[in-house]
Amino acid sequence: xxxxxxxxxxxxxxxxxxxxxxxxxxxxxxxxxxxxxxxxxxxxxxxxxxxxxxxxxxxxxxxxxxxxxxxxxxxxxxxxxxxxxxxxxxxxxxxxxxxxxxxxxxxxxxxxxxxxxxxxxxxxxxxxxxxxxxxxxxxxxxxxxxxxxxxxxxxxxxxxxxxxxxxxxxxxxxxxxxxxxxxxxxxxxxxxxxxxxxxxxxxxxxxxxxxxxxxxxxxxxxxxxxxxxxxxxxxxxxxxxxxxxxxxxxxxxxxxxxxxxxxxxxxxxxxxxxxxxxxxxxxxxxxxxxxxxxxxxxxxxxxxxxxxxxxxxxxxxxxxxxxxxxxxxxxxxxxxxxxxxxxxxxxxxxxxxxxxxxxxxxxxxxxxxxxxxxx
Amino acid sequence: xxxxxxxxxxxxxxxxxxxxxxxxxxxxxxxxxxxxxxxxxxxxxxxxxxxxxxxxxxxxxxxxxxxxxxxxxxxxxxxxxxxxxxxxxxxxxxxxxxxxxxxxxxxxxxxxxxxxxxxxxxxxxxxxxxxxxxxxxxxxxxxxxxxxxxxxxxxxxxxxxxxxxxxxxxxxxxxxxxxxxxxxxxxxxxxxxxxxxxxxxxxxxxxxxxxxxxxxxxxxxxxxxxxxxxxxxxxxxxxxxxxxxxxxxxxxxxxxxxxxxxxxxxxxxxxxxxxxxxxxxxxxxxxxxxxxxxxxxxxxxxxxxxxxxxxxxxxxxxxxxxxxxxxxxxxxxxxxxxxxxxxxxxxxxxxxxxxxxxxxxxxxxxxxxxxxxxx
Numbered sequence: 241x242x243x244x245x246x247x248x249x250x251x252x253x254x255x256x257x258x259x260x261x262x263x264x265x266x267x268x269x270x271x272x273x274x275x276x277x278x279x280x281x282x283x284x285x286x287x288x289x290x291x292x293x294x295x296x297x298x299x300x301x302x303x304x305x306x307x308x309x310x311x312x313x314x315x316x317x318x319x320x321x322x323x324x325x326x327x328x329x330x331x332x333x334x335x336x337x338x339x340x341x342x343x344x345x346x347x348x349x350x351x352x353x354x355x356x357x358x359x360x361x362x363x364x365x366x367x368x369x370x371x372x373x374x375x376x377x378x379x380x381x382x383x384x385x386x387x388x389x390x391x392x393x394x395x396x397x398x399x400x401x402x403x404x405x406x407x408x409x410x411x412x413x414x415x416x417x418x419x420x421x422x423x424x425x426x427x428x429x430x431x432x433x434x435x436x437x438x439x440x441x442x443x444x445x446x447x448x449x450x451x452x453x454x455x456x457x458x459x460x461x462x463x464x465x466x467x468x469x470x471x472x473x474x475x476x477x478x479x480x481x482x483x484x485x486x487x488x489x490x491x492x493x494x495x496x497x498x499x500x501x502x503x504x505x506x507x508x509x510x511x512x513x514x515x516x517x518x519x520x521x522x523x524x525x526x527x528x529x530x531x532x533x534x535x536x537x538x539x540x541x542x543x544x545x546x547x548x549x550x551x552x553x554x555x556x557x558x559x560x561x562x563x564x565x566x567x568x569x570x571x572x573x574x575x576x577x578x579x580x581x582x583x584x585x586x587x588x589x590x591x592x593x594x595x596x597x598x599x600x601x602x603x604x605x606x607x608x609x610x611x612x613x614x615x
Numbered sequence: 616x617x618x619x620x621x622x623x624x625x626x627x628x629x630x631x632x633x634x635x636x637x638x639x640x641x642x643x644x645x646x647x648x649x650x651x652x653x654x655x656x657x658x659x660x661x662x663x664x665x666x667x668x669x670x671x672x673x674x675x676x677x678x679x680x681x682x683x684x685x686x687x688x689x690x691x692x693x694x695x696x697x698x699x700x701x702x703x704x705x706x707x708x709x710x711x712x713x714x715x716x717x718x719x720x721x722x723x724x725x726x727x728x729x730x731x732x733x734x735x736x737x738x739x740x741x742x743x744x745x746x747x748x749x750x751x752x753x754x755x756x757x758x759x760x761x762x763x764x765x766x767x768x769x770x771x772x773x774x775x776x777x778x779x780x781x782x783x784x785x786x787x788x789x790x791x792x793x794x795x796x797x798x799x800x801x802x803x804x805x806x807x808x809x810x811x812x813x814x815x816x817x818x819x820x821x822x823x824x825x826x827x828x829x830x831x832x833x834x835x836x837x838x839x840x841x842x843x844x845x846x847x848x849x850x851x852x853x854x855x856x857x858x859x860x861x862x863x864x865x866x867x868x869x870x871x872x873x874x875x876x877x878x879x880x881x882x883x884x885x886x887x888x889x890x891x892x893x894x895x896x897x898x899x900x901x902x903x904x905x906x907x908x909x910x911x912x913x914x915x916x917x918x919x920x921x922x923x924x925x926x927x928x929x930x931x932x933x934x935x936x937x938x939x940x941x942x943x944x945x946x947x948x949x950x951x952x953x954x955x956x957x958x959x960x961x962x963x964x965x966x967x968x969x970x971x972x973x974x975x976x977x978x979x980x981x982x983x984x985x986x987x988x989x990x
Binding site for chain 1: 617620631633634665688690707708710713714735758762764765766890891892894895896899903904906907911912930932933948964965966967986987988990
């Protein structure tokens with residue numbers, strides 16, 4: 241585990257690099273805006289901890305009305321439970337004895353919920369729930385994204401699984417997981433709207449079939465930072481599970497808003513602080529933050545406020561930026577710059593600490609305790 | 616920090632997933648082969664710890680004749696020093712007071728060497744070396760890769776920096792860093808050969824100029840897994856700093872050998888063990904190891920021994936594989952498969968533990984103590 245790159249009270253300029261910096265004022269505004277949207281729409285907000293992996297941020301969210309958090313991995317759920325989150329939905333299927341036992345064990349201290357799309361998996365969940373003397377709430381994940389993700393087919397197959405849940409000891413039927421992942425980063429608003437409309441329709445029809453079969457569908461959950469207003473306004477979804485809105489990233493900033501302009505519902509609050517370490521040619525500079533410090537899976541990072549500088553490669557430990565106009569690179573060796581990561585979630589997963597800054601001063605050092613917990 | 620996904624003595628089949636698994640027999644063979652090449656060529660071998668980040672592997676390398684290790688980050692050097700490596704070359708420029716102090720502090724316990732390409736950086740290095748009462752050996756990094764990486768121009772500018780090193784208190788001139796990074800993953804052998812030939816020529820000419828100026832050039836170092844034989848046979852390079860040969864990955868397997876066939880000098884020894892967790896359609900399956908478990912910056916992972924299955928996407932926590940022929944996906948939910956990572960170095964950086972397996976049994980649990988240490 242790395243040591244923190246800063247201490248509380250330090251000037252933000254003195255933070256060592258590379259460091260994962262959070263603008264706390266911007267984070268607060270992002271949290272408040274999403275909480276307000278959910279409240280206005282009358283839906284619950286359960287932000288996704290796969291994005292932030294840190295209990296202090298979960299506590300900020302709960303304080304603003306979140307009903308709990310989502311996780312993808314049991315290890316994340318354990319960190320959130322230890323950090324005081326009492327209601328946790330694992331938005332993923334869990335296979336393997338060790339992980340199932342850990343999931344069940346959490347049921348003694350928190351309300352644990354998980355997704356399933358397979359009958360054998362339900363049998364396994366029932367076995368561990370019974371062995372541990374807990375009740376696990378199980379949501380049926382339905383395939384709303386054209387086979388790109390997990391999930392059983394909406395409609396009758398989902399109802400069959402839900403019935404099976406109600407027959408098995410130690411399990412309750414918690415509703416539907418209907419997350420349209422591919423829609424989140426679809427650039428055109430109309431395409432996102434149409435994709436989510438299909439998901440809403442599938443969820444609504446499945447809910448009707450469930451009710452016709454005498455099964456109450458307490459919860460329909462999904463949504464993300466790219467589509468949150470659509471599910472919130474659907475009258476079908478009861479919970480939102482967005483996460484990236486806390487931080488934003490270059491990838492989300494490439495989405496278009498409803499009016500065709502850039503998507504700017506939330507502010508960039510997450511940055512990788514980096515140092516210029518080499519100037520091989522006049523119009524370019526190399527930073528000390530490569531792909532091990534800022535994930536490039538969804539495209540490269542950008543230097544904050546400098547659209548004239550383009551990422552042109554790098555490596556594990558280097559990022560090279562070049563002037564788009566051929567003018568001189570505007571920073572000297574030793575200068576610090578802030579990068580907006582290409583993709584926030586996997587970038588957070590590279591660090592052990594958030595450095596929270598406000599008004600130029602370090603105000604928080606938050607452990608990213610679920611960093612790397614991929615089981 | 617994550618808990619280990621296995622214990623020594625366990626069957627390799629029982630390792631929890633995702634896990635970073637090393638085939639110890641294959642690792643031993645890779646280590647022996649590179650050590651043999653270096654010995655035959657009469658060059659020193661200093662493998663790159665940015666690849667493996669774990670002291671037990673450094674010890675295996677030293678036992679087979681490595682003179683020390685390379686690092687990219689001071690944090691890696693600290694881990695290697697604490698793990699018993701006595702001679703460490705940081706193949707990178709270090710900027711920033713905190714990191715320079717940590718670098719100098721290491722000089723009391725190990726032979727520390729670092730690269731530089733800037734006169735101000737030399738002044739900073741001299742100041743900390745003097746303050747700590749240590750001697751730092753400084754290599755001049757020369758730009759041998761068409762401005763894609765750090766480094767001063769070969770020839771006279773490099774000689775000027777070398778002279779400056781000899782004038783500064785606390786510093787010794789250690790030679791030249793001449794690493795041709797882009798050549799490593801150039802697919803055609805002839806292109807790699809030609810690129811490295813240019814680097815060899817630049818290094819040789821600079822060495823001649825240094826000697827004409829009365830400066831002894833003790834060390835010319837560079838090379839990587841894609842070009843190691845070329846530098847080894849050059850008569851110019853005195854050290855090899857390859858790392859990926861320990862593990863290999865999909866990216867390196869796409870290189871072509873001299874005869875035009877696939878590059879197979881080393882074996883895949885590194886795997887991500889994953890579990891099938893969803894079967895949304897008959898010809899595809901979703902694994903529990905996404906981009907937070909197997910880096911995709913240089914292309915996706917492959918399932919070991921299954922070229923008929925293609926990675927077709929996924930996400931932070933999922934990898935979806937589909938049959939190329941349309942036939943049924945050959946694994947059931949709960950089955951475990953081994954992935955060959957797309958890129959070994961950033962994949963290692965996602966894990967806290969190597970699980971070493973031999974003949975079907977877990978034999979080693981090695982901490983990846985420099986995981987995430989990017990400062």
